[in-house]
Amino acid sequence: MIHLDHDGRAFDAHDVWTAGFVHSEQFLLFGLGLATSFNHRHRQFLEHLRGGEWVPAVDLPDQAKLKLTLLRHQWIEIREADGKVSYRITAGGLAEMSKPTRVR
DSSP states (O other), X not given: OEEEOXXXXXXXXXXXXXXXXXXXXXXXXXXXXOSOXXXXXXXXXXXXXXXOSOEEGGGSOOOHXXXXXXXXXXXXXXXXXXXXXXXXXXXXXHHHHHSOXXXX
């Protein structure tokens, strides 16, 4: 993935780590999935969980990276019971869903 620094120059993870230093806090946040703003894909996934009940993973879209982003932002929570994984929306996730969306 290519990122732009504060001066508009492009760099990627290879550039940063081969130089032996971390280029910016923003790169770290993007690398951890924490700088992602709430978007339509997040909203679509959370729509499956809107009822607030635990939903088995097999009933949800198989989007591992998206689930990880939602977990890191604490918009969803996960549990494992009897070898079955389930997800549930959190209060933070409901709050994000209730915010008005920007129409372009």
